[in-house]
Amino acid sequence: MHELSITQSVVDEVLSRAGSRRVHAVRLQVGALTAVVPASLEFCFDLVAAGTVVEGARLEIDVTPARAACRACGVSFDLPDPVLLCACGSADVSVLAGRELKIVSMEVG
Template sequence: MHELSITRSVVETILERTGETKVLDVSLEIGKLSGVVADSVRFCFELVCAGTPLEGAALHISEPGGRAHCRTCGEEFTMDDLIPLCPCGSADIEMLTGRELRITSVEVV
């Protein structure tokens, strides 16, 4: 379960910037094509935050879908599965969105 180490890294990154200040709310963006399971991050968040200034913080996760551009036909299309194929059948695509993993906001006291 790599989500545990990812969640630990997110919490450490927040603590590096907030120090001992109490954190009330954390918002993350986890793209549906990132390979990170948002529900697992939710589960791990409470465990990783225990005993830190983030303990008890609310966690909000948005999960944007994927968008890609086909280099063969020029179409831009949505992708919600990890198989990178354009509707035209080409696998020569450029991922535009869907692989994000970022902290979008942190609310402190």
């Protein structure tokens, strides 16, 4: 489960920014193509945050849908699954969105 190491990295970064201030919420942006399971992140978050100023914080996850553009026909389209294939049959596509994995914000107090 790579979500555990990802969550550990998120909490480490939040701790480095929060200092001694209590963290009330952390918002992440996770792309649909990252192969990260949001429910697993949520499960790991409570485990990793235990005993820190992040303990008890809300984890808010925004999933970014996958989107691509076809270089062959010029059409932009949503990707319903990780198969990078345009309706025209071309696999020559450029991913526009869906690979994000970032901390968007944190609420401290």
